[in-house]
Amino acid sequence: MPANLTPQYYKAEEIFKKAASAEEKISALEEMLAVIPKHKGTEKMRADLKKRLSKLREESLKKAKAGRTDPFVIKKQGAGQAILLGFPNTGKSSLLTTMTKARPKIAEYPFTTTLPLAGMMVYQDIMIQLVDTPPMTEEFVPEGLPGALRNADAILILVDAGSDDCLEQLQNCYNYLKDKNIISEAAADDPPGKMADRCLVLATKADAANSSENANILRELGPPGLETILVSAETGLGLEIMRERIYEILKVIRVYTKVPGKAPDMKTPFILKQGSTVLGLAEAIHRDLPQLMKNVRIWGSARYEGQSVNRDYILSDRDIVEINQ
Numbered sequence: 668m669p670a671n672l673t674p675q676y677y678k679a680e681e682i683f684k685k686a687a688s689a690e691e692k693i694s695a696l697e698e699m700l701a702v703i704p705k706h707k708g709t710e711k712m713r714a715d716l717k718k719r720l721s722k723l724r725e726e727s728l729k730k731a732k733a734g735r736t737d738p739f740v741i742k743k744q745g746a747g748q749a750i751l752l753g754f755p756n757t758g759k760s761s762l763l764t765t766m767t768k769a770r771p772k773i774a775e776y777p778f779t780t781t782l783p784l785a786g787m788m789v790y791q792d793i794m795i796q797l798v799d800t801p802p803m804t805e806e807f808v809p810e811g812l813p814g815a816l817r818n819a820d821a822i823l824i825l826v827d828a829g830s831d832d833c834l835e836q837l838q839n840c841y842n843y844l845k846d847k848n849i850i851s852e853a854a855a856d857d858p859p860g861k862m863a864d865r866c867l868v869l870a871t872k873a874d875a876a877n878s879s880e881n882a883n884i885l886r887e888l889g890p891p892g893l894e895t896i897l898v899s900a901e902t903g904l905g906l907e908i909m910r911e912r913i914y915e916i917l918k919v920i921r922v923y924t925k926v927p928g929k930a931p932d933m934k935t936p937f938i939l940k941q942g943s944t945v946l947g948l949a950e951a952i953h954r955d956l957p958q959l960m961k962n963v964r965i966w967g968s969a970r971y972e973g974q975s976v977n978r979d980y981i982l983s984d985r986d987i988v989e990i991n992q
């Protein structure tokens with residue numbers, strides 16, 4: 668049976684053929700379906716149009732979903748990512764402001780921060796990413812926060828050392844992390860700092876009354892094996908030691924490279940996982956380098972300066988490496 672297609676149909680089909688985007692194609696197909704004569708002769712064509720339309724709609728929905736950015740998925744930058752966790756008003760945003768160029772809103776009332784915000788903190792010659800987050804409480808944890816915590820390299824638990832609730836705040840945060848399996852439980856005999864692999868407690872507002880006493884209460888009665896540092900975003904107390912501890916938690920090393928016969932590049936170290944070898948460094952520099960490298964010399968951890976080592980040699984923080992091809 669003849670289809671007897673109309674000029675409107677041919678026009679819509681022309682638009683469809685020229686359409687560049689999925690949205691244009693969808694609306695042209697919808698038009699074609701709307702204007703196509705509905706009789707036995709076009710039955711197959713209409714079924715085909717419907718099939719194409721639903722396929723395009725599905726694809727475009729998938730794309731839209733993938734393109735939507737989740738604010739709790741924070742792309743890592745620098746030597747590692749340390750996320751701030753804590754009850755409202757504990758000074759998370761103030762710490763981010765003091766340590767980085769990021770400028771979150773700070774206020775004396777609770778629940779000021781509603782979305783995560785990242786900033787870069789300088790540590791010696793590298794940068795470490797700090798991520799401010801909306802607060803958690805015993806009753807409420809923002810959706811998306813557990814995923815962000817799980818993904819972070821270090822978790823900084825902030826508690827207000829100026830408040831008598833600080834031990835309760837710490838216990839709540841710690842129990843939450845443990846219950847959600849974000850960290851593993853510390854053993855009672857773990858030395859401070861070894862605990863729960865990547866947590867550090869920051870007792871904030873060190874400039875407030877009773878803060879030292881409260882920090883001691885946290886150390887004595889808080890979960891075992893947790894290291895607590897008393898810090899103040901206002902006076903700067905404790906911030907240097909905090910930076911050092913965060914770096915240690917990241918378990919990375921800095922390695923500097925040098926071209927034969929030239930001075931080493933001490934400005935931009937390669938950041939590698941602790942335990943990385945010369946081969947790991949070569950892979951990080953360029954994927955073809957492992958095949959090309961011949962003699963490798965090390966300054967720093969080697970027995971003598973400029974010592975030749977093989978590709979299995981385990982590098983140390985601040986080693987200088989010369990790779991000859």
Ligand SMILES: Nc1nc2c(ncn2[C@@H]2O[C@H](COP(=O)(O)OP(=O)(O)OP(=O)(O)O)[C@@H](O)[C@H]2O)c(=O)[nH]1
Binds near residue numbers: 754774775778779800
């Ligand atoms: N004295 C003193 N006050 C501080 C310090 N750090 C933060 N504050 C104050 O504590 C209040 C809360 O600070 P924020 O940085 O907004 O706290 P937050 O944890 O980000 O709060 P939320 O976003 O609500 O979770 C503000 O009034 C700050 O000025 C500090 O080191 N010393």
Ligand SMILES: [Mg+2]
Binds near residue numbers: 759772
């Ligand atoms: Mg905040």
